[in-house]
Amino acid sequence: MNALIEQIRSFLGPQAVLTGADVTARSDSWPPTGGCQAMAIARPATTAEVSEVLRLCHAAGQPVVTHGGLTGLVHGAKAGPDELVLSLERMNRMESVDAVNRTVVVEAGVPLQKVHEAAEQAGLLFPLDLGARGSATIGGNISTNAGGNSVIRYGMTRDQVLGVEAVLADGTVISALQDVIKNNTGYDLKQLFIGSEGTLGVVTRAVLRLRPLPRSRNTALVALASYDKVTEFLQTIDAALGGTLSAFEVLWNDFYHLIVGSGERHAPPLGSEHPFYVLLEATGGDDERDRERFEGALEEAFDRQLLADAVIAQSSQQRSDLWAIRDDVEAMAAKLNPPMTFDISLSIPRLDDYVHEVRQALTSMWPAARMVTFGHLGDGNIHLVLTVGSREPNDVRRVEKIVYETLGRHGGVISAEHGIGLEKKAYLGHSRSPQEIALMKTLKSALDPRNILNPGKVI
Amino acid sequence: MNALIEQIRSFLGPQAVLTGADVTARSDSWPPTGGCQAMAIARPATTAEVSEVLRLCHAAGQPVVTHGGLTGLVHGAKAGPDELVLSLERMNRMESVDAVNRTVVVEAGVPLQKVHEAAEQAGLLFPLDLGARGSATIGGNISTNAGGNSVIRYGMTRDQVLGVEAVLADGTVISALQDVIKNNTGYDLKQLFIGSEGTLGVVTRAVLRLRPLPRSRNTALVALASYDKVTEFLQTIDAALGGTLSAFEVLWNDFYHLIVGSGERHAPPLGSEHPFYVLLEATGGDDERDRERFEGALEEAFDRQLLADAVIAQSSQQRSDLWAIRDDVEAMAAKLNPPMTFDISLSIPRLDDYVHEVRQALTSMWPAARMVTFGHLGDGNIHLVLTVGSREPNDVRRVEKIVYETLGRHGGVISAEHGIGLEKKAYLGHSRSPQEIALMKTLKSALDPRNILNPGKVI
Numbered sequence: 001m002n003a004l005i006e007q008i009r010s011f012l013g014p015q016a017v018l019t020g021a022d023v024t025a026r027s028d029s030w031p032p033t034g035g036c037q038a039m040a041i042a043r044p045a046t047t048a049e050v051s052e053v054l055r056l057c058h059a060a061g062q063p064v065v066t067h068g069g070l071t072g073l074v075h076g077a078k079a080g081p082d083e084l085v086l087s088l089e090r091m092n093r094m095e096s097v098d099a100v101n102r103t104v105v106v107e108a109g110v111p112l113q114k115v116h117e118a119a120e121q122a123g124l125l126f127p128l129d130l131g132a133r134g135s136a137t138i139g140g141n142i143s144t145n146a147g148g149n150s151v152i153r154y155g156m157t158r159d160q161v162l163g164v165e166a167v168l169a170d171g172t173v174i175s176a177l178q179d180v181i182k183n184n185t186g187y188d189l190k191q192l193f194i195g196s197e198g199t200l201g202v203v204t205r206a207v208l209r210l211r212p213l214p215r216s217r218n219t220a221l222v223a224l225a226s227y228d229k230v231t232e233f234l235q236t237i238d239a240a241l242g243g244t245l246s247a248f249e250v251l252w253n254d255f256y257h258l259i260v261g262s263g264e265r266h267a268p269p270l271g272s273e274h275p276f277y278v279l280l281e282a283t284g285g286d287d288e289r290d291r292e293r294f295e296g297a298l299e300e301a302f303d304r305q306l307l308a309d310a311v312i313a314q315s316s317q318q319r320s321d322l323w324a325i326r327d328d329v330e331a332m333a334a335k336l337n338p339p340m341t342f343d344i345s346l347s348i349p350r351l352d353d354y355v356h357e358v359r360q361a362l363t364s365m366w367p368a369a370r371m372v373t374f375g376h377l378g379d380g381n382i383h384l385v386l387t388v389g390s391r392e393p394n395d396v397r398r399v400e401k402i403v404y405e406t407l408g409r410h411g412g413v414i415s416a417e418h419g420i421g422l423e424k425k426a427y428l429g430h431s432r433s434p435q436e437i438a439l440m441k442t443l444k445s446a447l448d449p450r451n452i453l454n455p456g457k458v459i
Numbered sequence: 460m461n462a463l464i465e466q467i468r469s470f471l472g473p474q475a476v477l478t479g480a481d482v483t484a485r486s487d488s489w490p491p492t493g494g495c496q497a498m499a500i501a502r503p504a505t506t507a508e509v510s511e512v513l514r515l516c517h518a519a520g521q522p523v524v525t526h527g528g529l530t531g532l533v534h535g536a537k538a539g540p541d542e543l544v545l546s547l548e549r550m551n552r553m554e555s556v557d558a559v560n561r562t563v564v565v566e567a568g569v570p571l572q573k574v575h576e577a578a579e580q581a582g583l584l585f586p587l588d589l590g591a592r593g594s595a596t597i598g599g600n601i602s603t604n605a606g607g608n609s610v611i612r613y614g615m616t617r618d619q620v621l622g623v624e625a626v627l628a629d630g631t632v633i634s635a636l637q638d639v640i641k642n643n644t645g646y647d648l649k650q651l652f653i654g655s656e657g658t659l660g661v662v663t664r665a666v667l668r669l670r671p672l673p674r675s676r677n678t679a680l681v682a683l684a685s686y687d688k689v690t691e692f693l694q695t696i697d698a699a700l701g702g703t704l705s706a707f708e709v710l711w712n713d714f715y716h717l718i719v720g721s722g723e724r725h726a727p728p729l730g731s732e733h734p735f736y737v738l739l740e741a742t743g744g745d746d747e748r749d750r751e752r753f754e755g756a757l758e759e760a761f762d763r764q765l766l767a768d769a770v771i772a773q774s775s776q777q778r779s780d781l782w783a784i785r786d787d788v789e790a791m792a793a794k795l796n797p798p799m800t801f802d803i804s805l806s807i808p809r810l811d812d813y814v815h816e817v818r819q820a821l822t823s824m825w826p827a828a829r830m831v832t833f834g835h836l837g838d839g840n841i842h843l844v845l846t847v848g849s850r851e852p853n854d855v856r857r858v859e860k861i862v863y864e865t866l867g868r869h870g871g872v873i874s875a876e877h878g879i880g881l882e883k884k885a886y887l888g889h890s891r892s893p894q895e896i897a898l899m900k901t902l903k904s905a906l907d908p909r910n911i912l913n914p915g916k917v918i
Contacts, residue, residue: 103806156641176891180805180875181610185874188653195646231559242673243671286752293744293745349559380639381639413637413643416639420643431642436633
């Protein structure tokens with residue numbers, strides 16, 4: 001073992017540094033398969049320990065890859081044999097919940113679900129939510145600026161974070177743990193660490209904003225005859241619901257047909273002949289009046305001839321059944337094999353044209369290609385899941401070229417919520433100009449001059 | 460005139476560069492009094508012209524102070540005789556409104572009110588609002604991260620900006636004009652230019668997010684017997700209104716008494732004996748049901764014995780009358796002469812104790828001191844307006860020391876929405892650690908190595 005690892009072990013204690021088989025038994029990407037190649041895994045328990053580990057690594061020029069819950073989708077946590085993994089798994093304390101200020105202070109290694117539970121115990125809501133909630137950590141959510149299903153109402157992770165504590169590459173602790181919503185005292189440094197995928201600093205603690213716990217929830221699935229009607233419906237229903245719309249998930253017919261068409265796994269709540277489906281949800285504070293308002297808003301949309309059909313969930317079971325259609329990733333993976341997944345954002349009026357162009361380009365190259373389209377249309381963010389019958393590197397590159405070049409022409413962004421990591425790094429230029437990428441490199445050099453933090457990722 | 464100004468004039472055209480009496484006739488702070496001392500005022504009409512002016516200034520090491528609407532309150536736009544003012548007053552085009560994507564593209568010199576008007580014409584809302592809306596420009600709003608009365612519902616300026624175009628100190632144009640809500644493609648560069656008061660770049664254009672135009676608005680003034688009841692009422696009403704609370708302005712008794720007590724300018728809507736008053740407003744999408752819900756939520760608060768008295772506005776005139784109390788800056792200035800104003804944020808549970816401590820410290824030093832307290836309590840942000848009967852520099856410093864040192868002990872921030880500028884620069888250390896300030900300086904050096912952009916401001 002090298003001298004640096006020995007130094008770190010003697011500082012953190014023997015249990016806190018894993019090597020050999022303890023490392024290879026672990027994963028560094030999703031889904032977990034083992035085989036982490038890192039030279040060692042250091043597991044500090046405090047911010048001071050993180051600081052000391054980074055100080056030593058900085059002095060030695062030792063690259064460091066920080067690990068949270070390892071549920072990222074772009075290989076942002078991959079670690080090579082010359083890299084040290086810094087795992088925050090022992091920094092998993094919920095420090096305090098302030099029900100009056102509606103804030104919570106947490107260490108970075110706390111899983112998202114624990115924050116949900118703590119908020120609910122205080123009668124409040126932490127609105128960030130995603131499928132990996134049991135494993136994904138707050139530190140990972142912050143460093144990837146995670147999205148999820150209620151961005152339309154509450155924003156991304158960035159919008160939930162009031163303060164962060166982060167350790168810079170040289171071990172300097174930046175403690176910007178302010179617990180207020182409004183803070184115009186100089187540069188908003190926390191923004192540097194949100195969404196930069198561990199390349200500018202290691203987030204160790206955060207102050208998160210909590211919201212009132214909804215007292216009502218109304219959910220419906222509606223069918224629409226055209227994309228124009230979808231966008232008009234979004235505007236109409238958002239205005240009618242007065243800002244309480246908390247999900248607006250669009251399923252293109254290809255998606256609905258694939259998941260529901262055969263009736264295998266889901267009883268079809270609506271016929272599968274419609275071009276578009278929207279799963280929408282509103283949350284509020286008054287059960288009875290919110291229900292009336294929700295039904296009234298849908299009636300208004302019918303009166304304006306925007307909807308072809310609709311079903312409103314009458315129970316929480318029916319609500320779960322509707323969401324199960326939207327979330328049936330397994331069925332997609334089984335039927336689109338081998339699958340490729342994309343996560344893009346684009347100006348809402350252009351999204352359907354973009355989907356058509358990509359589909360046409362794919363089928364002209366691979367006649368048997370299949371693609372389904374769905375996602376958070378209220379935020380301009382959709383997912384494409386497709387198969388061309390192959391995952392040969394050459395085919396993957398050709399598909400990526402089609403998806404991203406078409407997107408670049410439309411002015412869209414190649415990663416809405418998943419980040420860049422390693423997987424999308426080669427395509428960053430389709431969404432960001434050379435001047436933007438040069439400025440990112442200026443920031444990286446200024447904050448991490450020896451390039452030890454997650455080197456080679458993002459830029 | 461010096462050679463650089465000659466060069467800029469020959470590039471921009473003679474009308475575009477002001478010197479001599481044309482400069483001194485103008486102001487560089489609020490309220491406008493004339494007397495700008497800058498060597499010249501350059502008025503580029505395009506981003507390319509801004510870029511060329513900065514390129515020349517960078518090469519010459521010429522300091523530049525960017526001017527928007529000049530309504531800032533912390534002397535962030537002050538320009539000395541060796542400084543060049545860069546005014547964006549000719550970059551005042553509303554470029555496009557996209558009603559489907561709910562975005563607008565504007566040049567930095569567009570006044571805030573023009574954005575309001577353009578949004579309303581498209582049936583939408585631009586939610587940022589403040590008293591100076593007719594003069595304040597979008598560029599100024601962005602560079603100061605302006606707040607206002609509806610932050611509790613929609614957030615600060617930062618939350619309204621999807622993309623920016625900015626010019627760096629050396630003339631490089633960073634065109635990050637993405638028009639989508641979700642964008643995780645590398646570092647979120649726009650954050651650098653929001654709230655950095657013109658020290659890291661010059662914002663030239665922006666993509667702003669629009670929201671549904673509210674169809675209902677309900678307003679009430681309520682009286683409460685204690686600060687604990689105020690914070691409990693905030694939680695209760697926010698939950699009951701299901702996220703539609705759009706203002707929660709608290710008036711301490713001292714404020715209410717001063718403005719309404721004598722009945723001179725305002726008919727008292729409630730007796731002036733109550734310790735606290737809250738002006739609250741909710742906006743929504745359904746006139747009738749929103750009204751019922753608003754009244755129901757207030758009833759719930761009465762049932763929980765949180766309220767001592769309440770009046771609900773029955774007309775838009777009554778609504779204006781209630782807001783006129785909150786906004787009567789003139790009456791305050793007249794009665795607290797000479798006035799000093801502070802804009803602070805602090806964890807909500809600690810705010811009232813903080814106010815007591817400041818008051819005690821002031822009156823123990825100046826027995827005739829008077830102070831009134833009010834503000835955006837729902838955001839943890841209040842304003843103190845006070846007089847100690849003097850504005851001698853020594854007295855000002857002693858007052859600032861009391862206000863800011865007490866705040867630092869409580870962990871608050873010395874500027875919630877006004878920024879730092881020159882006025883609060885000496886006190887930045889009460890809210891930010893030496894490590895934070897050092898990191899701000901690292902950013903400043905990386906982006907503006909010759910220190911030409913608004914030098915000496917903020918840090």
